[in-house]
Amino acid sequence: MKIRVNQIPEGGETFVLKVEEKKANRYFSLLKNSDFLALSDLTGNVNVWDQDGMIIVEGNLKVDLRLTCSRCLSYFRYPISHHFRSIYSPFYETCQEEDLELKPYDMDVSIYNGEELDLDNVLYEQVFLGMPAQALCSPECKGLCPSCGANLNEGPCHCEIHSSFSPFDVLKKLKLKG
Ligand SMILES: [Zn+2]
Numbered sequence: 298m299k300i301r302v303n304q305i306p307e308g309g310e311t312f313v314l315k316v317e318e319k320k321a322n323r324y325f326s327l328l329k330n331s332d333f334l335a336l337s338d339l340t341g342n343v344n345v346w347d348q349d350g351m352i353i354v355e356g357n358l359k360v361d362l363r364l365t366c367s368r369c370l371s372y373f374r375y376p377i378s379h380h381f382r383s384i385y386s387p388f389y390e391t392c393q394e395e396d397l398e399l400k401p402y403d404m405d406v407s408i409y410n411g412e413e414l415d416l417d418n419v420l421y422e423q424v425f426l427g428m429p430a431q432a433l434c435s436p437e438c439k440g441l442c443p444s445c446g447a448n449l450n451e452g453p454c455h456c457e458i459h460s461s462f463s464p465f466d467v468l469k470k471l472k473l474k475g
């Protein structure tokens with residue numbers, strides 16, 4: 298949903314947002330290295346207001362994602378439900394700023410074209426900000442066996458018995474070599 302920035306009333310305006318699952322996944326599939334999917338529509342309630350030319354968007358985002366576990370490579374469901382506050386600065390204004398390089402990053406400010414703000418993009422941005430730093434199906438995920446590739450969450454594999462690795466084994470070998 299796109300809104301005209303000059304039509305935002307003085308006290309701000311509330312929007313109920315929804316980006317359909319299919320549309321969101323079409324967008325995500327165009328991005329590089331996006332190994333995740335939306336399993337639900339992206340929904341949110343936001344308040345939007347103009348503060349001296351800066352557009353503030355505050356509200357929440359809800360979506361269920363399908364992520365890939367970084368240890369065992371299996372898919373798992375990851376619900377996001379978080380509150381956010383984003384600041385959007387018009388493009389032309391930031392270009393005139395001399396401290397352009399510092400400002401947008403320091404203040405966590407995004408850029409919009411000065412006339413329109415696409416609230417779908419606001420939600421997409423929040424999907425990325427809501428993702429975990431490391432995708433894990435569970436904090437106790439045992440991962441894959443480095444030699445046979447078996448998923449160790451499903452039980453021990455056969456090579457585990459033979460290669461019980463301990464620091465003492467390394468010491469033994471070093472002693473032999475010396
Ligand atoms: Zn895992």
Ligand SMILES: [Zn+2]
Nearest residue numbers: 442445454456
């Ligand atoms: Zn194994």
